[in-house]
Amino acid sequence: MSAVTSASSAVPASQSVAGMPAVPLDPQVAALLDLIARAKRxxxxxxxxxxxxxxxxKSAPILDISPLPMHAVDDLHVCARDGHGIPVRLYAPREASWADPLPxxxxxxGGGFTVGSVNSHDALCRMQAAHADCMVLSVDYRLGPQWRFPTAANDAFDVLHWVFxxxxxxGADPARIALGGDSAGGTLATACAVHARDSGLAPVLQLLIYPGTxxxxxxxxxxxLAEGYLLTADMIQWFFSHYLDQESSRDDWRFAPLDGGGSGADVRGCCPAWIAVAGYDPLHDEGVAYADKLRAxxxxxxxxxxxxxxxxxxxxxxxVPAVAQAHADAVAALRTAFGTAQ
Known part of the structure; x- marks a missing residue:
């Protein structure tokens, strides 16, 4: 959900404070937070x-890896239920055909349903396509405040059906389609996994990167972790003030699959999940809780x-060099789900 345009000084970790991780902040992350804080943006x-x-x-490419080359990158549109053309970007690491389809x-x-685009996540999608040897379809769903809940979820569902x-x-294999997203995009991926189950569609994985649930x-x-670690409590509420159409929508499972309305989404029969959480992330506990909900x-x-x-x-x-291992872990999860594990 966050942008690299804001931060405040990080506070030390303490095992005695509920919600704080027991390990220290990664030193490169700590240095980065200090740099951002001193920039006073x-x-x-x-x-x-x-x-x-x-x-x-503007800030998204600054910290990200360099974009990897692709065999093909195509900007397309998917017709939404209201006639809107949803922009999508299709990455292909190599040529695919009906005889040799790619997963x-x-x-x-991500972006709190308010900021972000296929451009802000271009490098991440290229990395996934190149290293997992799969097509990636990046979705430019509509954002708040112009388009409020449930437009983003509806756009996600419409693209889901179109993809299958x-x-x-x-040139893709309909038997090897995965769903993924980070932060708010992770929320949409969770909702798509539930909607796919209800629609008789069978994705092979939900790849959830610090999802909001x-x-x-x-x-x-x-x-x-309300202050000091890039994504703040004030920022989260700012995002949701631009996204939610009304306060009661917090209890809709498409916004809160964990506990919306008390019980959240019924996730029985959903596809397997790989969930990444970060220790110094306000969203940490809800990601862990969603993993527990799925397992149960x-x-x-x-x-x-x-x-x-x-x-x-x-x-x-x-x-942050340690990010490379997280990328490798996500790629390994995709390859395992696609049956192409190395």
């Missing part, structure tokens, strides 16, 4: 929303807990 949540969108787009990852970018219908034409942001990690429902889950990391760390590989 205005926090994203005090900006005009249009300025915030621009700031996020596909349908990816939803058009996979063969695109809870209705009220009241977990111990939200309390302990009989869903196969791998939980990867990167204890020294912060929110949005998947897009900091240029400055």
């Amino acid at each position: 205005p926090p994203i949540h005090v900006m005009d929303v249009e300025d915030a969108k621009i700031a996020y787009e 596909m990852l349908v990816y939803f970018h 219908e058009e996979a063969a034409r695109l 809870c209705a009220r942001q009241d977990t111990p990690s939200h309390g302990a 429902a009989g869903v196969t889950v791998t939980l990867a807990d990167y204890a020294g990391m912060i929110h949005d760390f998947f897009k900091m590989g240029r400055f």
Whole structure:
């Protein structure tokens, strides 16, 4: 959800504080937070929303890895239920055909349902395509405040159906389609996994990178990590103020699959999940809780807990060497789901 345009000084970890990790912050992450704090740029949540969108787009490539070359990158449109053309970007690491189709990852970018785009997540999608040897379809779902809940979820569902219908034409294997996303995009991927189950579709994996899953942001990690680690409590509420159409929508499972309405989404029969969480992320506990919820429902889950990391760390590989291992872990999960593990 976060942008690299805001931060405050990090506070030391303490095992005695509920919600704080027991291990120290990664030293490169700590140095990065200090650099951002000393830059004294205005926090994203005090900006005009249009300025915030621009700031996020400009800042996104600064910390990310260099974009990898692709065999083909195509910008397409998917017709939404209301006639809107949803922009999507299709990455192919090599040529695919009906005789040799590639697996596909349908990816939803983060940004608190308010900022972010296929451009802000271009390097991450290229990395996944290149290293997992799969097509990646990155989705430019509609954002708040112009488009409020449930438009983003509806766009995600519409793209989901389109992908399964058009996979063969695109050179993708409809039997090897995964769903993925980071932060708010992770929320959309969780919702798509539930919707796919209800629609008789069978994705092979939900790749959830620090997903938002809870209705009220009241977990111990939200309390302990409300300030100082890039994504702040004020920022989270700013995002949701631009996304939610009304306060009661917090209890809709498409927004809060963990506990919306008390019980959240019924996740029985959903596809397997690989969930990454960061120790110094306010969203840490809800990611862990969602993994527990899936397991309790009989869903196969791998939980990867990167204890020294912060929110949005998947897009900091240029400055934080440890991010490479998280990328490799996500790629390995995709390859295992696709049946192409090396």
